Amino acid sequence: MRYLVIKQLLRLCGTLMVFLLMIPVSVSVAGLIVAYDSHNNPEGGLPASEQMSGVTALDLSRGPGILPNTSGNTYNSRGWTEGSVIDANDFLQWGWSFSPTLNLNLTDLDIRYDRSNTGPTQLEIRLSINGGTFATIFTDNDISSSGENNFDIDITGFTNVTSATFRLFAFNASATTTAGTFDIENFSTSPSPNRGILVNGTAATPIPEPSTFLLCCLAVFGILGYNFYRRLAAGRRKTEQITKQLENNHATG
Ligand SMILES: [Ca+2]
Ligand SMILES: [Ca+2]
Ligand SMILES: [Ca+2]
Ligand SMILES: [Ca+2]
Numbered sequence: 733m734r735y736l737v738i739k740q741l742l743r744l745c746g747t748l749m750v751f752l753l754m755i756p757v758s759v760s761v762a763g764l765i766v767a768y769d770s771h772n773n774p775e776g777g778l779p780a781s782e783q784m785s786g787v788t789a790l791d792l793s794r795g796p797g798i799l800p801n802t803s804g805n806t807y808n809s810r811g812w813t814e815g816s817v818i819d820a821n822d823f824l825q826w827g828w829s830f831s832p833t834l835n836l837n838l839t840d841l842d843i844r845y846d847r848s849n850t851g852p853t854q855l856e857i858r859l860s861i862n863g864g865t866f867a868t869i870f871t872d873n874d875i876s877s878s879g880e881n882n883f884d885i886d887i888t889g890f891t892n893v894t895s896a897t898f899r900l901f902a903f904n905a906s907a908t909t910t911a912g913t914f915d916i917e918n919f920s921t922s923p924s925p926n927r928g929i930l931v932n933g934t935a936a937t938p939i940p941e942p943s944t945f946l947l948c949c950l951a952v953f954g955i956l957g958y959n960f961y962r963r964l965a966a967g968r969r970k971t972e973q974i975t976k977q978l979e980n981n982h983a984t985g
Contacts, residue, residue: 762839762934766828768792770807770916770928774800778807780826781926784935788830790897792916792929797821801913807928808915811908812852818901824916826929827896835936838890841869841898842930844919846879850912852902860897861890875902879917887931898931 766789769781777791794800794809797819801808813819838861847853854873858866870885890896905912916928924930 761936763932765831765836765838765931765933766790766826766929767924767927767931768807768826768916768929769926770918772800772802772805772808774802776800783828784831786832787828790825790827790829792824792826795821795823795825795899798823801910801915803910804913804915806915806917808913810851810910810913812905812912812914813903814905814908814912816854816904818856818903820901822903823899823901825897825899827898827931829895831894833894833935835891836893836933837935838887838893838896838931838933840883840932841885841887842881842883842919842927842932843885843900844879844881844917844928845875846915846917847875847877847902848911848913849877850905850907851875851877851914852905852912854904855900855902855914857885857898857900859887859890859899861893862895866897866899875914881919887933893933896931 763784764782765784765787766780767782768778770792771778777793779791780789783789792807797813798809798811798821801810807824809824811822813822841857843857845855853875855871855875856868857870859869860866869887870882872882902914905914918924918926918928
């Protein structure tokens with residue numbers, strides 16, 4: 733009976749070892765990749781306020797066709813085209829130039845903005861990953877002059893990202909002078925009062941050491957158990973031999 737229980741335990745050990753070997757070597761962790769705390773910055777680029785460990789963030793910056801608007805507290809710009817299509821030079825830009833993790837997968841973009849009464853009424857956000865061509869990820873044909881939140885813009889189609897450049901092209905302003913402005917505003921509530929742009933995603937990280945430790949423990953337990961099982965089996969065979977011998981002696985005696 734004891735011999736059968738040990739045999740079953742050894743089988744279980746083997747199954748557990750195979751199961752642990754099948755566990756993937758990394759796990760996905762959801763998180764913030766870059767975020768920007770919107771401040772007026774007449775000098776130009778605004779560094780990211782937060783970035784995922786190891787990521788080299790790009791500044792929030794302006795294309796050559798727009799200018800900083802010096803009034804107000806937020807990242808405000810003027811000089812947006814009055815045309816009904818985008819001007820290739822009138823954009824805001826953000827993102828990151830390097831990520832050490834090859835398995836960085838994007839999930840969503842959160843952004844809050846507004847415009848002045850004569851500011852641009854339409855916009856388009858485009859994204860380029862790993863130095864590739866820009867793809868449109870979001871359009872807004874009615875920019876609110878009192879401010880609007882745009883949560884969870886879907887960017888799940890962008891995977892294995894090492895670098896990313898977002899460009900927001902605003903257009904269809906009714907004045908390109910100081911009056912026609914567009915600015916990034918911080919969210920007043922969730923996801924954070926100190927962020928106006930957030931890019932989220934998942935990163936693959938190595939699985940922690942405990943699985944390796946467990947595997948070693950199981951291997952040691954398996955070897956010890958196997959030796960014990962062999963000794964027990966040998967003892968059992970010896971007992972059977974002696975019993976058989978005694979029975980033979982009794983039969984011939
Ligand atoms: Ca312009
Ligand atoms: Ca504003
Ligand atoms: Ca809108
Ligand atoms: Ca979000």
